[in-house]
Amino acid sequence: MLDFGIKDILDILLVAVLLYYVYRLMKESGTINIFYGVVSFIVVWVLASEIFEMRLIGSILDKFMSIGFLILVILFQEQIKRFLVELGSHRRWHFLAKLFHHHRGEEDAKASAWVMPVVYACMNMAKSKTGALIVIEQTMPLDNYAKTGDMINADINTRLIENIFFKNSPLHDGALIVAHGRLVAAGCILPVSHDSDVPRYMGLRHRSALGIAQATDAAAIIVSEETGNISIAYRGRLVTRLTSTELEHRLNAIALELLNNK
16 A cells, blocks of 8 residues: 655655746746756656666666756756755745844835936936846846946946946947946846747847846846837846836836845
């Protein structure tokens, strides 16, 4: 008779939670088809080796499994890093922090102080159809991407942001990185998303914004040079044609989420 107890239920739940997090991570990074392929391979391996006890095919698949994990680690080191960062994020224990924080209102105001200067800059650039790409750092450091551009380390200012993306500025083609309430670097190079779901009429700025949103937990704001539309990429998703009010609400939510993760 099959002995099935609480330990087995807990084992199944832990595997289900792990698969869910891997699924969500792969979906946000645009590699969900690879996730399906890996899961299918594991199912075939279990059926052949454990259930039907096919020795020949089982031994072949065992060899693949022994090196397959190492190959996956090499190919998806950025996604694995992001998974571990999210797993150890302070927001998992935020309910304990609430018991000890008594100045929440002041912290919320300070955390979102950068939002309105960014919103005003995006509004002005949208009116003049000035292309822009602004990346907001969250829990994952963007130091490697910041090093590809020119370091600024300045206070967030609407006019400064507009000057950076002015068409004759040498920094207007790259991305502006915002972290810790400051303008860190401009003219930065971002990873480009190869997601086939991105419409063809969207240019390099939109693909770069989606690429950084898939590779990290950062948010990326795009102002289209052709249409003046404002878009935002976050958590592997791209939302287009935002109004100034919608952009403000989304950035405030992102600012508060960052505060919760500290």
